Amino acid sequence: MKNIAIIMGGYSSEYKISLISGNVVYQYLDKTKYNGFRIHIFKEKWVYVDENEAEFPIDKNDFSTTANGTKITFDCVFNAIHGTPGEDGLLQAYFDLIGMPQSSCDYYQSALTFNKRDLLSVLKPYGIKSATSYYLNKGDHIDTDEIVKKLGLPCFVKPNKAGSSFGISKVKTANELPIAIEVAYKEDNEIIIESFLDGTEVSVGVINYQGKIIVLPLTEIVSENDFFDYEAKYLGKSQEITPARISEEMTQKVGDIAKRAYEILKMKGFSRSEFIIVDDEPFMLEMNTIPGLTTESLIPQQAKAAGISLEDLFTNAIELSLKN
Template sequence: MKNVAIIMGGYSSEYKISLKSGEVVYNHLDSTKYNLYKIHILTEGWFYVDEQNNRFVVDKNDFSVTVNNQKIQFDVVFNAIHGTPGEDGLIQAYLKLLNIPQTSCNYYQSALTFNKRDMLSVLKPYGIKTAISYYLNKGDVIAQDEIIQRVGLPCFVKPNKSGSSFGISMVKDSEQLLPAIDKAYAEDDEIIIESYLKGTEVSVGVIKYQNDTIVLPITEIVSENDFFDYEAKYEGKSSEITPARISDEEKAKVEDVAKRIYTILKMDGFSRSEFILVSGEPFLLEMNTVPGLTTESILPQQAREAGISLNELFDNAIELALTRTHF
Protein backbone atom coordinates (compact mmCIF):
# COMPACT_ATOMS: atom_id res chain seq x y z
CA MET A 1 0.00 0.00 0.00
CA LYS A 2 1.11 3.55 -0.72
CA ASN A 3 2.19 5.74 2.19
CA VAL A 4 0.21 8.99 2.13
CA ALA A 5 1.31 12.02 4.17
CA ILE A 6 -1.58 14.42 4.84
CA ILE A 7 0.08 17.74 5.58
CA MET A 8 -1.89 20.29 7.60
CA GLY A 9 -1.38 23.36 9.77
CA GLY A 10 1.00 25.93 8.32
CA TYR A 11 2.51 29.20 9.48
CA SER A 12 -0.37 31.61 8.87
CA SER A 13 -3.51 32.70 10.74
CA GLU A 14 -5.32 29.91 8.87
CA TYR A 15 -3.49 27.04 10.59
CA LYS A 16 -6.44 26.00 12.81
CA ILE A 17 -8.77 25.77 9.81
CA SER A 18 -6.11 23.76 7.97
CA LEU A 19 -5.87 21.28 10.87
CA LYS A 20 -9.63 20.73 10.56
CA SER A 21 -9.34 20.24 6.78
CA GLY A 22 -6.52 17.73 7.28
CA GLU A 23 -8.54 15.74 9.81
CA VAL A 24 -11.46 15.51 7.36
CA VAL A 25 -9.12 14.26 4.62
CA TYR A 26 -7.62 11.72 7.03
CA ASN A 27 -11.09 10.48 8.04
CA HIS A 28 -12.39 10.14 4.47
CA LEU A 29 -9.44 8.59 2.62
CA ASP A 30 -9.65 4.79 2.43
CA SER A 31 -7.34 3.34 5.09
CA THR A 32 -7.67 -0.11 3.48
CA LYS A 33 -6.15 1.33 0.30
CA TYR A 34 -3.50 3.68 1.77
CA ASN A 35 -1.31 3.91 4.85
CA LEU A 36 -2.35 7.33 6.16
CA TYR A 37 -0.12 9.66 8.20
CA LYS A 38 -1.11 13.01 9.69
CA ILE A 39 1.76 15.45 9.37
CA HIS A 40 1.49 18.71 11.30
CA ILE A 41 3.62 21.47 9.77
CA LEU A 42 3.75 24.21 12.40
CA THR A 43 6.00 27.13 13.31
CA GLU A 44 7.31 25.07 16.28
CA GLY A 45 8.25 22.13 14.06
CA TRP A 46 7.12 19.37 11.67
CA PHE A 47 5.63 16.26 13.29
CA TYR A 48 3.92 13.00 12.45
CA VAL A 49 1.01 12.73 14.91
CA ASP A 50 -0.27 9.20 15.56
CA GLU A 51 -3.68 8.03 16.84
CA GLN A 52 -2.55 8.48 20.46
CA ASN A 53 -1.40 12.04 19.69
CA ASN A 54 2.25 11.04 20.06
CA ARG A 55 4.54 13.30 18.04
CA PHE A 56 7.46 12.11 15.92
CA VAL A 57 9.76 14.71 14.36
CA VAL A 58 9.85 14.82 10.55
CA ASP A 59 13.35 14.64 9.04
CA LYS A 60 13.29 17.59 6.61
CA ASN A 61 16.32 16.22 4.71
CA ASP A 62 14.16 13.62 2.97
CA PHE A 63 10.65 14.23 4.45
CA SER A 64 10.62 10.98 6.43
CA VAL A 65 9.74 9.94 9.98
CA THR A 66 11.22 7.26 12.20
CA VAL A 67 8.84 5.30 14.45
CA ASN A 68 10.10 2.44 16.64
CA ASN A 69 13.43 2.49 14.77
CA GLN A 70 11.62 2.07 11.48
CA LYS A 71 12.03 4.77 8.84
CA ILE A 72 8.83 5.70 6.99
CA GLN A 73 9.01 7.47 3.62
CA PHE A 74 6.05 8.78 1.66
CA ASP A 75 4.87 7.95 -1.84
CA VAL A 76 2.58 10.97 -2.13
CA VAL A 77 1.55 14.04 -0.13
CA PHE A 78 -2.02 15.30 0.27
CA ASN A 79 -1.69 19.05 0.74
CA ALA A 80 -4.30 20.49 3.14
CA ILE A 81 -2.31 23.57 4.24
CA HIS A 82 -4.11 26.89 3.70
CA GLY A 83 -1.78 29.87 3.49
CA THR A 84 2.00 29.63 3.81
CA PRO A 85 3.87 27.30 3.26
CA GLY A 86 1.27 25.07 1.58
CA GLU A 87 -0.52 27.53 -0.69
CA ASP A 88 2.31 29.85 -1.73
CA GLY A 89 4.56 27.35 -3.52
CA LEU A 90 7.12 26.70 -0.77
CA ILE A 91 6.02 23.15 0.07
CA GLN A 92 5.45 22.34 -3.61
CA ALA A 93 9.01 23.40 -4.49
CA TYR A 94 10.46 21.48 -1.53
CA LEU A 95 8.59 18.30 -2.47
CA LYS A 96 9.55 18.69 -6.14
CA LEU A 97 13.23 18.77 -5.12
CA LEU A 98 12.64 15.52 -3.21
CA ASN A 99 10.70 14.01 -6.17
CA ILE A 100 7.61 13.39 -4.01
CA PRO A 101 4.27 13.92 -5.82
CA GLN A 102 1.64 16.11 -4.13
CA THR A 103 -2.03 16.83 -4.75
CA SER A 104 -2.08 20.60 -5.35
CA CYS A 105 -0.85 22.61 -8.32
CA ASN A 106 2.81 23.23 -9.12
CA TYR A 107 4.99 25.65 -7.12
CA TYR A 108 4.82 28.47 -9.70
CA GLN A 109 1.02 28.39 -9.95
CA SER A 110 0.78 28.29 -6.14
CA ALA A 111 3.05 31.32 -5.73
CA LEU A 112 1.32 33.26 -8.50
CA THR A 113 -2.26 32.69 -7.33
CA PHE A 114 -1.33 33.33 -3.69
CA ASN A 115 -0.16 36.80 -4.71
CA LYS A 116 -3.49 38.43 -5.63
CA ARG A 117 -2.05 41.40 -7.50
CA ASP A 118 0.43 39.33 -9.54
CA MET A 119 -2.31 36.88 -10.54
CA LEU A 120 -4.68 39.68 -11.58
CA SER A 121 -1.87 41.29 -13.61
CA VAL A 122 -1.17 38.01 -15.46
CA LEU A 123 -4.87 37.51 -16.26
CA LYS A 124 -5.59 41.09 -17.38
CA PRO A 125 -4.35 40.62 -21.00
CA TYR A 126 -6.83 37.72 -21.36
CA GLY A 127 -9.77 40.05 -20.75
CA ILE A 128 -10.60 38.75 -17.26
CA LYS A 129 -12.63 41.46 -15.51
CA THR A 130 -11.47 42.61 -12.08
CA ALA A 131 -12.09 45.48 -9.64
CA ILE A 132 -10.14 48.74 -9.96
CA SER A 133 -7.15 48.36 -7.66
CA TYR A 134 -4.40 50.31 -5.91
CA TYR A 135 -1.28 48.66 -4.49
CA LEU A 136 0.80 49.52 -1.42
CA ASN A 137 4.02 48.05 -0.02
CA LYS A 138 4.93 48.58 3.63
CA GLY A 139 6.84 51.84 3.93
CA ASP A 140 5.13 53.46 0.93
CA VAL A 141 3.74 56.94 1.37
CA ILE A 142 -0.04 56.62 1.84
CA ALA A 143 -1.65 59.17 -0.49
CA GLN A 144 -5.13 58.94 0.99
CA ASP A 145 -6.83 61.30 -1.50
CA GLU A 146 -5.17 59.59 -4.45
CA ILE A 147 -6.29 56.15 -3.25
CA ILE A 148 -9.91 57.24 -2.78
CA GLN A 149 -9.92 59.07 -6.11
CA ARG A 150 -8.76 55.87 -7.85
CA VAL A 151 -10.91 53.19 -6.20
CA GLY A 152 -13.79 55.24 -4.77
CA LEU A 153 -15.79 54.58 -1.61
CA PRO A 154 -16.73 52.15 -0.28
CA CYS A 155 -13.64 50.09 -1.02
CA PHE A 156 -11.88 46.99 0.31
CA VAL A 157 -8.42 46.91 1.88
CA LYS A 158 -6.82 43.44 1.77
CA PRO A 159 -3.51 41.83 2.60
CA ASN A 160 -2.10 40.78 -0.77
CA LYS A 161 -1.12 37.30 0.42
CA SER A 162 -3.52 35.85 2.98
CA GLY A 163 -6.71 33.83 3.11
CA SER A 164 -9.85 33.21 5.15
CA SER A 165 -10.53 36.98 5.05
CA PHE A 166 -7.90 37.70 7.72
CA GLY A 167 -6.93 41.38 7.69
CA ILE A 168 -9.65 42.49 5.25
CA SER A 169 -11.72 45.62 5.88
CA MET A 170 -14.55 47.33 4.08
CA VAL A 171 -13.88 51.08 4.15
CA LYS A 172 -16.97 53.27 3.93
CA ASP A 173 -15.45 56.67 4.64
CA SER A 174 -11.99 58.26 4.47
CA GLU A 175 -11.48 58.09 8.26
CA GLN A 176 -11.59 54.28 8.13
CA LEU A 177 -8.84 53.99 5.50
CA LEU A 178 -5.69 54.29 7.64
CA PRO A 179 -6.90 51.87 10.39
CA ALA A 180 -7.84 49.39 7.62
CA ILE A 181 -4.36 49.68 6.10
CA ASP A 182 -2.78 49.06 9.54
CA LYS A 183 -5.00 45.98 9.99
CA ALA A 184 -3.95 44.59 6.58
CA TYR A 185 -0.26 45.26 7.31
CA ALA A 186 -0.59 43.09 10.44
CA GLU A 187 -1.06 40.13 8.04
CA ASP A 188 1.23 41.08 5.12
CA ASP A 189 3.73 43.71 3.97
CA GLU A 190 1.87 44.16 0.68
CA ILE A 191 -1.67 45.52 0.35
CA ILE A 192 -4.26 45.60 -2.40
CA ILE A 193 -7.05 48.19 -2.21
CA GLU A 194 -10.01 47.45 -4.49
CA SER A 195 -13.13 49.24 -5.61
CA TYR A 196 -16.44 47.99 -4.24
CA LEU A 197 -18.32 45.75 -6.67
CA LYS A 198 -22.06 45.65 -6.08
CA GLY A 199 -23.60 42.39 -7.16
CA THR A 200 -24.02 38.69 -6.39
CA GLU A 201 -20.97 36.94 -4.91
CA VAL A 202 -20.34 33.42 -6.17
CA SER A 203 -17.69 30.82 -5.49
CA VAL A 204 -16.68 28.40 -8.25
CA GLY A 205 -14.77 25.16 -7.80
CA VAL A 206 -12.74 23.94 -10.76
CA ILE A 207 -10.88 20.66 -10.34
CA LYS A 208 -9.19 17.92 -12.27
CA TYR A 209 -11.44 14.89 -11.89
CA GLN A 210 -10.75 11.57 -13.63
CA ASN A 211 -8.36 13.39 -16.00
CA ASP A 212 -10.95 16.01 -17.04
CA THR A 213 -11.13 19.63 -15.96
CA ILE A 214 -14.62 20.08 -14.50
CA VAL A 215 -16.50 23.06 -13.07
CA LEU A 216 -18.42 22.11 -9.94
CA PRO A 217 -21.91 23.50 -9.16
CA ILE A 218 -21.63 27.21 -8.32
CA THR A 219 -22.22 28.48 -4.77
CA GLU A 220 -23.92 31.80 -4.04
CA ILE A 221 -22.63 33.63 -0.96
CA VAL A 222 -25.11 35.69 1.03
CA SER A 223 -23.36 37.31 4.01
CA GLU A 224 -25.13 38.81 7.02
CA ASN A 225 -22.12 41.11 7.39
CA ASP A 226 -20.90 43.77 4.95
CA PHE A 227 -18.88 41.14 3.08
CA PHE A 228 -17.83 37.48 3.25
CA ASP A 229 -15.48 37.94 6.23
CA TYR A 230 -14.12 35.42 8.76
CA GLU A 231 -17.35 35.43 10.82
CA ALA A 232 -19.40 34.88 7.68
CA LYS A 233 -17.11 32.08 6.49
CA TYR A 234 -16.63 30.14 9.72
CA GLU A 235 -19.10 31.33 12.35
CA GLY A 236 -22.41 30.91 10.54
CA LYS A 237 -22.92 34.55 9.55
CA SER A 238 -23.69 33.69 5.94
CA SER A 239 -25.78 31.48 3.72
CA GLU A 240 -24.01 29.41 1.10
CA ILE A 241 -26.51 28.36 -1.53
CA THR A 242 -25.52 25.57 -3.92
CA PRO A 243 -26.47 25.69 -6.73
CA ALA A 244 -26.46 29.49 -6.94
CA ARG A 245 -29.69 31.32 -7.74
CA ILE A 246 -28.41 32.86 -10.94
CA SER A 247 -29.68 32.80 -14.51
CA ASP A 248 -28.56 30.16 -17.02
CA GLU A 249 -26.73 32.91 -18.94
CA GLU A 250 -24.85 34.05 -15.81
CA LYS A 251 -24.07 30.44 -14.92
CA ALA A 252 -22.62 29.81 -18.39
CA LYS A 253 -20.48 32.97 -18.22
CA VAL A 254 -19.09 32.18 -14.77
CA GLU A 255 -18.36 28.55 -15.67
CA ASP A 256 -16.61 29.63 -18.86
CA VAL A 257 -14.40 32.27 -17.22
CA ALA A 258 -13.54 30.03 -14.21
CA LYS A 259 -12.47 27.19 -16.51
CA ARG A 260 -10.55 29.61 -18.75
CA ILE A 261 -8.62 30.95 -15.76
CA TYR A 262 -7.78 27.39 -14.62
CA THR A 263 -6.54 26.59 -18.14
CA ILE A 264 -4.65 29.88 -18.71
CA LEU A 265 -2.76 29.43 -15.44
CA LYS A 266 -2.05 25.72 -16.21
CA MET A 267 -3.59 24.67 -12.93
CA ASP A 268 -3.78 21.22 -11.38
CA GLY A 269 -5.64 19.78 -8.41
CA PHE A 270 -8.32 21.77 -6.58
CA SER A 271 -9.15 25.42 -7.09
CA ARG A 272 -11.91 27.70 -5.86
CA SER A 273 -12.35 31.14 -7.39
CA GLU A 274 -14.46 33.99 -6.04
CA PHE A 275 -16.41 36.29 -8.37
CA ILE A 276 -18.87 39.16 -8.08
CA LEU A 277 -21.55 39.19 -10.76
CA VAL A 278 -22.08 42.83 -11.76
CA SER A 279 -24.95 43.30 -14.23
CA GLY A 280 -24.51 39.66 -15.24
CA GLU A 281 -20.74 39.94 -15.84
CA PRO A 282 -18.28 37.97 -13.62
CA PHE A 283 -15.49 39.99 -11.96
CA LEU A 284 -12.70 37.89 -10.44
CA LEU A 285 -11.70 38.56 -6.80
CA GLU A 286 -9.20 35.76 -6.11
CA MET A 287 -8.34 32.09 -6.49
CA ASN A 288 -7.61 29.59 -3.71
CA THR A 289 -5.49 26.57 -4.64
CA VAL A 290 -5.88 24.80 -1.28
CA PRO A 291 -9.51 25.60 -0.47
CA GLY A 292 -11.16 24.56 2.78
CA LEU A 293 -11.87 20.83 2.91
CA THR A 294 -13.98 20.50 6.04
CA THR A 295 -17.43 18.95 5.58
CA GLU A 296 -18.98 22.46 5.78
CA SER A 297 -16.48 24.05 3.36
CA ILE A 298 -17.65 25.31 -0.01
CA LEU A 299 -15.71 22.96 -2.32
CA PRO A 300 -16.94 19.77 -0.55
CA GLN A 301 -20.50 21.20 -0.68
CA GLN A 302 -20.13 21.68 -4.43
CA ALA A 303 -18.69 18.20 -4.89
CA ARG A 304 -21.66 16.67 -3.01
CA GLU A 305 -24.06 18.59 -5.27
CA ALA A 306 -22.19 17.11 -8.27
CA GLY A 307 -22.62 13.59 -6.82
CA ILE A 308 -18.96 13.29 -5.76
CA SER A 309 -18.43 12.04 -2.18
CA LEU A 310 -15.52 13.27 -0.06
CA ASN A 311 -13.99 9.80 -0.31
CA GLU A 312 -14.12 10.00 -4.14
CA LEU A 313 -12.90 13.62 -4.18
CA PHE A 314 -9.85 12.93 -2.03
CA ASP A 315 -9.05 9.55 -3.56
CA ASN A 316 -9.14 11.11 -7.03
CA ALA A 317 -6.65 13.78 -5.89
CA ILE A 318 -4.22 11.07 -4.71
CA GLU A 319 -4.62 9.02 -7.90
CA LEU A 320 -4.00 12.06 -10.13
CA ALA A 321 -0.94 13.10 -8.11
CA LEU A 322 0.54 9.61 -8.46
CA THR A 323 0.05 9.57 -12.25
CA ARG A 324 1.17 13.17 -12.92
CA THR A 325 4.48 13.49 -14.74
CA HIS A 326 5.15 16.95 -13.24
CA PHE A 327 4.52 18.03 -9.65
Protein backbone atom coordinates (compact mmCIF):
# COMPACT_ATOMS: atom_id res chain seq x y z
CA MET A 1 0.00 0.00 0.00
CA LYS A 2 1.33 3.41 -0.98
CA ASN A 3 1.04 6.37 1.38
CA ILE A 4 -0.48 9.35 -0.42
CA ALA A 5 -0.32 12.85 1.10
CA ILE A 6 -3.32 14.87 -0.13
CA ILE A 7 -2.33 18.50 0.30
CA MET A 8 -5.10 21.09 0.65
CA GLY A 9 -5.68 24.59 1.98
CA GLY A 10 -3.11 27.13 0.86
CA TYR A 11 -2.37 30.80 1.50
CA SER A 12 -4.95 32.49 -0.75
CA SER A 13 -8.68 33.32 -0.75
CA GLU A 14 -9.23 29.94 -2.44
CA TYR A 15 -8.31 27.87 0.63
CA LYS A 16 -11.94 26.91 1.47
CA ILE A 17 -12.54 25.50 -2.02
CA SER A 18 -9.22 23.66 -1.83
CA LEU A 19 -10.27 21.98 1.43
CA ILE A 20 -13.42 20.70 -0.30
CA SER A 21 -11.40 19.46 -3.32
CA GLY A 22 -8.89 17.74 -1.04
CA ASN A 23 -11.60 15.98 0.93
CA VAL A 24 -13.22 14.72 -2.28
CA VAL A 25 -9.85 13.24 -3.33
CA TYR A 26 -9.52 11.66 0.14
CA GLN A 27 -13.05 10.22 -0.10
CA TYR A 28 -12.67 8.76 -3.62
CA LEU A 29 -9.11 7.45 -3.29
CA ASP A 30 -8.87 3.72 -4.11
CA LYS A 31 -8.56 2.28 -0.58
CA THR A 32 -7.31 -1.06 -1.93
CA LYS A 33 -4.16 0.61 -3.31
CA TYR A 34 -3.54 3.69 -1.20
CA ASN A 35 -3.54 5.02 2.34
CA GLY A 36 -4.72 8.62 2.07
CA PHE A 37 -3.48 11.29 4.50
CA ARG A 38 -5.06 14.74 4.65
CA ILE A 39 -2.37 17.40 4.92
CA HIS A 40 -3.44 20.98 5.65
CA ILE A 41 -0.99 23.60 4.44
CA PHE A 42 -1.50 27.09 5.84
CA LYS A 43 0.92 29.98 6.45
CA GLU A 44 0.85 29.36 10.19
CA LYS A 45 1.02 25.55 10.10
CA TRP A 46 1.58 22.45 7.98
CA VAL A 47 -0.20 19.55 9.67
CA TYR A 48 -1.46 16.02 9.08
CA VAL A 49 -5.13 15.84 10.17
CA ASP A 50 -6.26 12.34 11.18
CA GLU A 51 -9.82 10.95 11.11
CA ASN A 52 -10.43 12.28 14.64
CA GLU A 53 -9.37 15.76 13.46
CA ALA A 54 -6.21 15.56 15.63
CA GLU A 55 -3.30 17.51 14.12
CA PHE A 56 0.34 16.40 13.80
CA PRO A 57 3.04 18.77 12.47
CA ILE A 58 4.78 18.12 9.15
CA ASP A 59 8.58 17.97 9.21
CA LYS A 60 9.55 20.19 6.24
CA ASN A 61 13.00 18.56 5.97
CA ASP A 62 11.55 15.45 4.32
CA PHE A 63 7.78 16.17 4.31
CA SER A 64 7.10 13.46 6.90
CA THR A 65 5.04 13.46 10.07
CA THR A 66 5.09 11.64 13.37
CA ALA A 67 1.68 10.60 14.70
CA ASN A 68 1.27 8.80 18.04
CA GLY A 69 4.96 7.92 18.13
CA THR A 70 5.09 6.51 14.58
CA LYS A 71 6.94 8.27 11.77
CA ILE A 72 4.93 8.40 8.52
CA THR A 73 6.60 9.04 5.17
CA PHE A 74 4.85 9.46 1.83
CA ASP A 75 5.29 7.85 -1.59
CA CYS A 76 3.52 10.62 -3.48
CA VAL A 77 1.76 13.95 -2.99
CA PHE A 78 -1.67 14.59 -4.51
CA ASN A 79 -1.84 18.36 -4.93
CA ALA A 80 -5.31 19.86 -4.37
CA ILE A 81 -4.21 23.41 -3.44
CA HIS A 82 -5.76 26.12 -5.61
CA GLY A 83 -3.76 29.35 -5.65
CA THR A 84 -0.50 29.95 -3.82
CA PRO A 85 1.65 27.98 -2.84
CA GLY A 86 0.21 24.92 -4.62
CA GLU A 87 -0.62 26.32 -8.05
CA ASP A 88 2.15 28.88 -8.58
CA GLY A 89 5.21 26.61 -8.50
CA LEU A 90 6.39 27.13 -4.91
CA LEU A 91 5.44 23.68 -3.61
CA GLN A 92 6.36 22.00 -6.90
CA ALA A 93 9.92 23.36 -6.53
CA TYR A 94 10.06 22.24 -2.89
CA PHE A 95 8.90 18.70 -3.73
CA ASP A 96 11.36 18.59 -6.62
CA LEU A 97 14.19 19.52 -4.25
CA ILE A 98 13.35 16.77 -1.75
CA GLY A 99 12.69 14.20 -4.52
CA MET A 100 9.00 13.70 -3.78
CA PRO A 101 6.67 12.72 -6.67
CA GLN A 102 3.61 14.99 -6.93
CA SER A 103 0.51 14.99 -9.13
CA SER A 104 0.60 18.44 -10.72
CA CYS A 105 2.82 19.91 -13.44
CA ASP A 106 6.42 21.05 -12.78
CA TYR A 107 7.31 24.30 -10.99
CA TYR A 108 8.07 26.38 -14.12
CA GLN A 109 4.77 25.43 -15.80
CA SER A 110 2.90 26.18 -12.56
CA ALA A 111 4.48 29.62 -12.21
CA LEU A 112 3.92 30.44 -15.87
CA THR A 113 0.26 29.36 -16.08
CA PHE A 114 -0.54 31.05 -12.77
CA ASN A 115 0.58 34.35 -14.30
CA LYS A 116 -2.19 35.06 -16.83
CA ARG A 117 -0.31 37.70 -18.80
CA ASP A 118 2.91 35.67 -19.09
CA LEU A 119 0.98 32.56 -20.14
CA LEU A 120 -0.92 34.36 -22.90
CA SER A 121 2.31 36.08 -24.09
CA VAL A 122 4.10 32.72 -24.38
CA LEU A 123 1.23 31.13 -26.34
CA LYS A 124 0.64 34.09 -28.69
CA PRO A 125 3.50 33.26 -31.14
CA TYR A 126 1.89 29.81 -31.59
CA GLY A 127 -1.25 31.44 -32.96
CA ILE A 128 -3.31 31.03 -29.77
CA LYS A 129 -5.49 34.14 -29.56
CA SER A 130 -6.44 36.12 -26.47
CA ALA A 131 -8.36 39.33 -25.69
CA THR A 132 -6.75 42.76 -26.15
CA SER A 133 -5.19 43.57 -22.80
CA TYR A 134 -3.64 46.33 -20.69
CA TYR A 135 -1.30 45.68 -17.76
CA LEU A 136 -0.85 47.54 -14.48
CA ASN A 137 1.50 47.00 -11.55
CA LYS A 138 0.65 48.41 -8.11
CA GLY A 139 1.80 52.02 -7.95
CA ASP A 140 1.52 52.60 -11.73
CA HIS A 141 -0.27 55.73 -12.92
CA ILE A 142 -3.85 54.89 -13.96
CA ASP A 143 -4.81 56.58 -17.23
CA THR A 144 -8.52 55.81 -17.49
CA ASP A 145 -8.89 57.44 -20.92
CA GLU A 146 -5.99 55.46 -22.36
CA ILE A 147 -7.36 52.16 -21.00
CA VAL A 148 -10.86 52.82 -22.39
CA LYS A 149 -9.41 53.93 -25.74
CA LYS A 150 -7.37 50.71 -26.06
CA LEU A 151 -9.96 48.21 -24.77
CA GLY A 152 -13.37 49.82 -25.14
CA LEU A 153 -16.23 49.26 -22.69
CA PRO A 154 -17.31 47.04 -21.06
CA CYS A 155 -13.96 45.54 -20.05
CA PHE A 156 -12.74 43.13 -17.37
CA VAL A 157 -10.34 43.97 -14.56
CA LYS A 158 -8.59 40.90 -13.10
CA PRO A 159 -5.86 40.18 -10.60
CA ASN A 160 -3.07 38.68 -12.72
CA LYS A 161 -2.25 35.86 -10.28
CA ALA A 162 -5.44 34.71 -8.52
CA GLY A 163 -8.13 32.14 -9.14
CA SER A 164 -11.79 31.33 -8.50
CA SER A 165 -12.74 34.73 -9.94
CA PHE A 166 -11.66 36.54 -6.76
CA GLY A 167 -11.11 40.26 -7.40
CA ILE A 168 -12.58 40.27 -10.92
CA SER A 169 -14.94 43.06 -12.02
CA LYS A 170 -16.82 43.75 -15.21
CA VAL A 171 -16.50 47.50 -15.80
CA LYS A 172 -19.24 49.22 -17.80
CA THR A 173 -18.31 52.90 -17.36
CA ALA A 174 -15.00 54.76 -17.11
CA ASN A 175 -15.91 55.93 -13.57
CA GLU A 176 -16.05 52.32 -12.33
CA LEU A 177 -12.50 51.58 -13.51
CA PRO A 178 -10.50 52.95 -10.51
CA ILE A 179 -12.81 51.14 -8.05
CA ALA A 180 -12.43 47.85 -9.94
CA ILE A 181 -8.64 48.30 -9.99
CA GLU A 182 -8.61 48.72 -6.18
CA VAL A 183 -10.70 45.54 -5.78
CA ALA A 184 -8.21 43.59 -7.95
CA TYR A 185 -5.22 44.98 -6.02
CA LYS A 186 -6.64 43.39 -2.84
CA GLU A 187 -5.79 39.99 -4.40
CA ASP A 188 -2.58 40.77 -6.29
CA ASN A 189 -0.04 43.54 -7.01
CA GLU A 190 -0.33 42.96 -10.77
CA ILE A 191 -3.46 43.51 -12.84
CA ILE A 192 -4.61 42.53 -16.30
CA ILE A 193 -7.45 44.51 -17.91
CA GLU A 194 -9.03 42.83 -20.93
CA SER A 195 -11.45 43.79 -23.67
CA PHE A 196 -14.91 42.23 -23.40
CA LEU A 197 -15.35 39.18 -25.61
CA ASP A 198 -19.02 38.66 -26.43
CA GLY A 199 -19.39 34.99 -27.24
CA THR A 200 -19.83 31.45 -25.93
CA GLU A 201 -17.68 30.51 -22.93
CA VAL A 202 -16.33 26.97 -22.79
CA SER A 203 -14.05 25.14 -20.40
CA VAL A 204 -11.71 22.48 -21.77
CA GLY A 205 -10.10 19.78 -19.63
CA VAL A 206 -6.89 18.23 -20.97
CA ILE A 207 -5.24 15.43 -19.03
CA ASN A 208 -2.63 12.77 -19.49
CA TYR A 209 -4.74 9.62 -19.12
CA GLN A 210 -2.89 6.32 -19.02
CA GLY A 211 0.07 7.87 -20.82
CA LYS A 212 -1.93 9.55 -23.58
CA ILE A 213 -2.88 13.25 -23.72
CA ILE A 214 -6.67 13.44 -24.11
CA VAL A 215 -9.23 16.24 -24.36
CA LEU A 216 -12.25 15.70 -22.12
CA PRO A 217 -15.80 16.63 -23.27
CA LEU A 218 -16.15 20.43 -23.28
CA THR A 219 -18.36 22.33 -20.81
CA GLU A 220 -20.37 25.36 -21.88
CA ILE A 221 -20.78 27.96 -19.18
CA VAL A 222 -23.92 30.10 -19.05
CA SER A 223 -23.70 32.45 -16.06
CA GLU A 224 -26.81 34.01 -14.51
CA ASN A 225 -24.51 36.77 -13.27
CA ASP A 226 -22.64 39.24 -15.48
CA PHE A 227 -19.82 36.74 -15.93
CA PHE A 228 -18.56 33.43 -14.51
CA ASP A 229 -17.75 34.90 -11.09
CA TYR A 230 -17.37 33.27 -7.66
CA GLU A 231 -21.15 32.97 -7.15
CA ALA A 232 -21.61 31.47 -10.60
CA LYS A 233 -18.75 29.03 -10.01
CA TYR A 234 -19.57 27.82 -6.52
CA LEU A 235 -23.03 28.98 -5.48
CA GLY A 236 -25.03 27.57 -8.38
CA LYS A 237 -25.52 30.85 -10.25
CA SER A 238 -24.63 29.30 -13.58
CA GLN A 239 -25.55 26.52 -15.93
CA GLU A 240 -22.71 24.22 -16.84
CA ILE A 241 -23.61 22.17 -19.87
CA THR A 242 -21.45 19.13 -20.69
CA PRO A 243 -20.98 18.45 -23.55
CA ALA A 244 -21.12 22.06 -24.81
CA ARG A 245 -23.83 23.00 -27.33
CA ILE A 246 -21.40 23.85 -30.12
CA SER A 247 -20.76 22.20 -33.49
CA GLU A 248 -18.50 19.17 -33.81
CA GLU A 249 -16.07 21.26 -35.88
CA MET A 250 -15.85 23.93 -33.16
CA THR A 251 -15.52 21.28 -30.43
CA GLN A 252 -12.61 19.80 -32.36
CA LYS A 253 -11.04 23.23 -33.00
CA VAL A 254 -11.14 24.38 -29.35
CA GLY A 255 -10.02 20.95 -28.12
CA ASP A 256 -7.06 20.99 -30.51
CA ILE A 257 -5.97 24.45 -29.29
CA ALA A 258 -6.23 23.42 -25.60
CA LYS A 259 -4.27 20.23 -26.31
CA ARG A 260 -1.65 22.16 -28.29
CA ALA A 261 -1.21 24.59 -25.36
CA TYR A 262 -0.77 21.59 -23.01
CA GLU A 263 1.91 20.13 -25.29
CA ILE A 264 3.71 23.43 -26.02
CA LEU A 265 4.03 24.05 -22.27
CA LYS A 266 5.15 20.44 -21.58
CA MET A 267 2.34 20.10 -19.08
CA LYS A 268 1.68 17.18 -16.75
CA GLY A 269 -1.31 16.28 -14.64
CA PHE A 270 -4.59 18.17 -14.95
CA SER A 271 -5.24 21.31 -16.95
CA ARG A 272 -8.45 23.20 -17.53
CA SER A 273 -8.42 26.04 -20.04
CA GLU A 274 -11.14 28.65 -20.48
CA PHE A 275 -12.05 30.03 -23.90
CA ILE A 276 -14.60 32.44 -25.32
CA ILE A 277 -15.68 31.68 -28.89
CA VAL A 278 -16.42 34.84 -30.91
CA ASP A 279 -17.41 34.46 -34.58
CA ASP A 280 -16.01 30.92 -34.79
CA GLU A 281 -12.70 32.04 -33.29
CA PRO A 282 -11.64 30.71 -29.85
CA PHE A 283 -9.89 33.22 -27.56
CA MET A 284 -8.04 31.81 -24.54
CA LEU A 285 -8.63 33.42 -21.14
CA GLU A 286 -6.44 31.29 -18.87
CA MET A 287 -5.26 27.82 -17.92
CA ASN A 288 -5.74 26.27 -14.47
CA THR A 289 -3.33 23.54 -13.42
CA ILE A 290 -5.03 22.65 -10.10
CA PRO A 291 -8.66 22.87 -11.20
CA GLY A 292 -11.48 22.31 -8.71
CA LEU A 293 -12.03 18.66 -7.85
CA THR A 294 -15.28 18.95 -5.91
CA THR A 295 -18.02 16.66 -7.22
CA GLU A 296 -19.66 19.74 -8.84
CA SER A 297 -16.41 20.99 -10.41
CA LEU A 298 -15.88 21.03 -14.15
CA ILE A 299 -13.07 18.45 -14.51
CA PRO A 300 -15.03 15.77 -12.55
CA GLN A 301 -18.14 16.60 -14.65
CA GLN A 302 -16.12 16.27 -17.87
CA ALA A 303 -14.42 13.05 -16.74
CA LYS A 304 -17.83 11.59 -15.91
CA ALA A 305 -19.08 12.47 -19.41
CA ALA A 306 -16.00 10.68 -20.79
CA GLY A 307 -16.82 7.59 -18.70
CA ILE A 308 -13.97 8.13 -16.22
CA SER A 309 -14.91 7.78 -12.54
CA LEU A 310 -13.39 10.01 -9.85
CA GLU A 311 -11.57 6.98 -8.44
CA ASP A 312 -10.01 6.27 -11.86
CA LEU A 313 -9.18 9.95 -12.38
CA PHE A 314 -7.30 10.15 -9.06
CA THR A 315 -5.63 6.74 -9.46
CA ASN A 316 -4.39 7.78 -12.90
CA ALA A 317 -2.90 11.02 -11.52
CA ILE A 318 -1.08 9.15 -8.74
CA GLU A 319 0.22 6.36 -10.99
CA LEU A 320 1.60 8.84 -13.53
CA SER A 321 3.34 10.80 -10.73
CA LEU A 322 4.91 7.62 -9.36
CA LYS A 323 6.14 6.69 -12.88
CA ASN A 324 7.69 10.10 -13.41
